[in-house]
Amino acid sequence: MQPMTPIVYVPEDSDFSIHNLPYGVFQTSSLDKRLGVAIGDYVLDLREAANQGFLSSLSSEYFQGSDFNPIMELDRKAWKALRSDIQDVVYGKTSESIKSHQSLLSKLFIPKHQVSMHLPAKIGDYTDFYSSKEHATNVGTMFRGADNALNPNWVHLPVGYHGRSSSIIISGQDIRRPCGQLKGNQEQAPHYGPTQALDFELEMAFFVGKGNALFESIPAKAARDYIFGMVLMNDWSARDIQRWEYVPLGPFGAKNFATSISPWIVPLEALEPFRVPAPIQEPKVLEYLERASDASTFDIHLTVSIQSNSMRKPQLICESNFRYLYWTMEQQLAHHTVTGCNLRPGDLLASGTISGKSENSFGSMLELSWGGSKPLRLEETQEQRVYLQDGDQIEIHGYCQKENIRVGFGSCHGKILPASPLT
Amino acid sequence: MQPMTPIVYVPEDSDFSIHNLPYGVFQTSSLDKRLGVAIGDYVLDLREAANQGFLSSLSSEYFQGSDFNPIMELDRKAWKALRSDIQDVVYGKTSESIKSHQSLLSKLFIPKHQVSMHLPAKIGDYTDFYSSKEHATNVGTMFRGADNALNPNWVHLPVGYHGRSSSIIISGQDIRRPCGQLKGNQEQAPHYGPTQALDFELEMAFFVGKGNALFESIPAKAARDYIFGMVLMNDWSARDIQRWEYVPLGPFGAKNFATSISPWIVPLEALEPFRVPAPIQEPKVLEYLERASDASTFDIHLTVSIQSNSMRKPQLICESNFRYLYWTMEQQLAHHTVTGCNLRPGDLLASGTISGKSENSFGSMLELSWGGSKPLRLEETQEQRVYLQDGDQIEIHGYCQKENIRVGFGSCHGKILPASPLT
Ligand SMILES: [Ca+2]
Ligand SMILES: [Ca+2]
Ligand SMILES: [Mg+2]
Ligand SMILES: [Mg+2]
Ligand code: NI
Numbered sequence: 001m002q003p004m005t006p007i008v009y010v011p012e013d014s015d016f017s018i019h020n021l022p023y024g025v026f027q028t029s030s031l032d033k034r035l036g037v038a039i040g041d042y043v044l045d046l047r048e049a050a051n052q053g054f055l056s057s058l059s060s061e062y063f064q065g066s067d068f069n070p071i072m073e074l075d076r077k078a079w080k081a082l083r084s085d086i087q088d089v090v091y092g093k094t095s096e097s098i099k100s101h102q103s104l105l106s107k108l109f110i111p112k113h114q115v116s117m118h119l120p121a122k123i124g125d126y127t128d129f130y131s132s133k134e135h136a137t138n139v140g141t142m143f144r145g146a147d148n149a150l151n152p153n154w155v156h157l158p159v160g161y162h163g164r165s166s167s168i169i170i171s172g173q174d175i176r177r178p179c180g181q182l183k184g185n186q187e188q189a190p191h192y193g194p195t196q197a198l199d200f201e202l203e204m205a206f207f208v209g210k211g212n213a214l215f216e217s218i219p220a221k222a223a224r225d226y227i228f229g230m231v232l233m234n235d236w237s238a239r240d241i242q243r244w245e246y247v248p249l250g251p252f253g254a255k256n257f258a259t260s261i262s263p264w265i266v267p268l269e270a271l272e273p274f275r276v277p278a279p280i281q282e283p284k285v286l287e288y289l290e291r292a293s294d295a296s297t298f299d300i301h302l303t304v305s306i307q308s309n310s311m312r313k314p315q316l317i318c319e320s321n322f323r324y325l326y327w328t329m330e331q332q333l334a335h336h337t338v339t340g341c342n343l344r345p346g347d348l349l350a351s352g353t354i355s356g357k358s359e360n361s362f363g364s365m366l367e368l369s370w371g372g373s374k375p376l377r378l379e380e381t382q383e384q385r386v387y388l389q390d391g392d393q394i395e396i397h398g399y400c401q402k403e404n405i406r407v408g409f410g411s412c413h414g415k416i417l418p419a420s421p422l423t
Numbered sequence: 424m425q426p427m428t429p430i431v432y433v434p435e436d437s438d439f440s441i442h443n444l445p446y447g448v449f450q451t452s453s454l455d456k457r458l459g460v461a462i463g464d465y466v467l468d469l470r471e472a473a474n475q476g477f478l479s480s481l482s483s484e485y486f487q488g489s490d491f492n493p494i495m496e497l498d499r500k501a502w503k504a505l506r507s508d509i510q511d512v513v514y515g516k517t518s519e520s521i522k523s524h525q526s527l528l529s530k531l532f533i534p535k536h537q538v539s540m541h542l543p544a545k546i547g548d549y550t551d552f553y554s555s556k557e558h559a560t561n562v563g564t565m566f567r568g569a570d571n572a573l574n575p576n577w578v579h580l581p582v583g584y585h586g587r588s589s590s591i592i593i594s595g596q597d598i599r600r601p602c603g604q605l606k607g608n609q610e611q612a613p614h615y616g617p618t619q620a621l622d623f624e625l626e627m628a629f630f631v632g633k634g635n636a637l638f639e640s641i642p643a644k645a646a647r648d649y650i651f652g653m654v655l656m657n658d659w660s661a662r663d664i665q666r667w668e669y670v671p672l673g674p675f676g677a678k679n680f681a682t683s684i685s686p687w688i689v690p691l692e693a694l695e696p697f698r699v700p701a702p703i704q705e706p707k708v709l710e711y712l713e714r715a716s717d718a719s720t721f722d723i724h725l726t727v728s729i730q731s732n733s734m735r736k737p738q739l740i741c742e743s744n745f746r747y748l749y750w751t752m753e754q755q756l757a758h759h760t761v762t763g764c765n766l767r768p769g770d771l772l773a774s775g776t777i778s779g780k781s782e783n784s785f786g787s788m789l790e791l792s793w794g795g796s797k798p799l800r801l802e803e804t805q806e807q808r809v810y811l812q813d814g815d816q817i818e819i820h821g822y823c824q825k826e827n828i829r830v831g832f833g834s835c836h837g838k839i840l841p842a843s844p845l846t
Contacts, residue, residue, distance in 0.1 A: 124547075125589050130672060140671075151670050156613050157604055161672040162585040162679065166548050166765050167637055176638035178762035181580055181709065190579050192709045192761075214590055214681070215599035217845055241762065247574050248563075249553060249584040250673025253762040256585065258637070286604065286615045288845050338615075338845075339601035339664065339676040342589050422640055422711055422761075 007092040008109050010040030015408020022264035026115040033066035038264050042109040054094045057081035067121050072209045072228045072345035117263035121346035128350045129160040131327035135355040142371040158327035158335045164256035171262050171412040177419040178257040180241040194419030197239035198388040202304050202363030205233045205350035206329050208343045215340040219288045223330035232262040232396045232412035233350050262412040270407050274299045274400040289331050297323050302398045309391030310381045320354045320361040390418045430515040431532050433463030438831020445687035449538040456489035461687050465532040477517045480504035490544050495632045495651045495768035540686035544769035551773045552583040554750035558778040565794040581750035581758045587679035594685050594835040600842040601680040603664040617842030620662035621811040625727050625786030628656045628773035631766045638763040642711045646753035655685035655819045655835035656773050685835040693830050697722045697823040712754050720746050725821045732814030733804045743777045743784040813841045
């Protein structure tokens, strides 16, 4: 028996293999905003597929809108059935006529270079966690000294804070350097100006599928059913603004000016082959945070590269992995709802910066340059970097690979534009 | 010349006088969710008024929906014109026929006891500030000691944090006592259980009208145009959860389980007669936060009452005033956007707990009972209160009064239901 091949060409090293089938919202010069699935170098138009009667597990109404919220609101069984319908379309099993009719084929599958991408969901609320022990320890050491690096609560609960949903943007949009209040340690009073410590944060985030009612809690062991899929995230941060503002209520303007996400939501089901054991947690967590006895997370390789205005090619500056995180997504979701907070379909919960143990796995400039004491060297141009300069581009990639099965997240990238201060 | 009288009866002490005309979303057993205006003991059905052609300043499409976001998105000029149309309807100036046709009159004006209220807007993002110097000093003293009460940044910027928009609920909805992680000072590790320190926070909040684009900032002097109107707010808080979780990223589960607002948005224009000078600010603020030379705020009387299950009548426990706040709404809005964060129509920005100097003006149980050291005495039943008990009802009122002109906010109230812990 031959392995099945998809009806469009998929390069062997594509992030968007037949095993992936991630969801995104796209438009073209002739098609308005709509739902799609990435496959190789094409985007499958789900509205067209539904209107042709190829997605029979769901009413075609689900595909007339321009965001995934109504589909997220369903459950794992419905997501699985939809995915199966989509696999059938991609393998040409839905209808013999697809393969032989070039005009239908080209209506269904649109070359990726023709599409522009949009946010895949209406994001009601966005929450950012702080779930890498290495990152929390690094930042804590630099902000509060080694003795107070990891706060006592950190090992007992997934620390998080509410972020700003209005400024979540799609990969590729440029980032304006923010202005705000800055105060040097030697200064008496703060001054106004562009941040001198603009940073990236390598993160991943998951979209909430079905939500929970207000005053209802979801224990970690039941949380998987509420997770729709994952994206890459860059939580742009202004460290000098953050340092001055964050006590006692947490980061605010330092992080609310832009948060970039990759456009394609990789469904949880596509990540299943890449489950690996989750880190051991000591001390033991409270019952609502308890994981299954075979607690697992995902093996997702993550990289960050930088390219200055003068560079012709990006330079890799970080290699990390989603599996390094101490707290799992299920635990984040359980902790978020333990007080009865309601999550809604399309809400976004982010991991926090993903740093590993080795210095080349640190997920921010703050850590890579160790607070400025070890500037990063850009080999091609011999420039140095402590924080990001105007014109710098940061690009995050993420992928899972197991033998010849590859499931990737594509890219989350953005370029720094000069500040435009108030005059 | 006689003063004009409205065509429906308005009691002299009504919060909803002809000078107010606040906006809310209501429904009845026969009418679906729609926009309305409170006048005396009636609600003017704006959809009906528009369909009759009485609101000619705006296309009638603005009144077919079930939230005010499209109207908020307009500007002050449009809001003024709409308000003027509504005044004409209420005075019977729009059409002679209103007065003489009882059937039209009763279609337009619905007795308040027949309506149930809903959130007036889709709230994209909710932000809570911390703008009362007295409150920040009180809480800081109790959490960190008198020496570190007010952080150095507090007098330089309106400290705030992003809150949770999904759990904003309308006055009258009951509040389930939240469970979470609690850790006594003498305990080695946290335990799970219902909060033992459930509190209210007396606040007010404003709805953003027109928004700003991402990477665009609004200085305080230009900010007034972006404010649509105000409501009362109770930011329910679990102090024991807060104390354990809040370092270093701020309050999270302690405040994301419920935030109540009053249903009627009082337009900024209705508050104009009650402008009073804003507090003097020393040290001088940075330019983007500078107020007009005649910096002003509003004189809004605020009260909080409690009623336990055993009490027949509520007892007043706090008298405060919106004018006590150190930072103005315009400054909050300017600081929120200084980094380029985009605000959207319908976003909600809250004041933070509004405490005054005197002990009876403190806006939370934490302050009124001074962290438990001075329990509050409920006179009618001789009960004592440090924090809220199951069955307790908290009611906030707010009003402006100047000679015989009264503009009130109605009530923001909620009752505590027992916890339902995970089993
Ligand atoms: Ca972050
Ligand atoms: Ca508050
Ligand atoms: Mg961000
Ligand atoms: Mg709240
Ligand atoms: Ni939000």
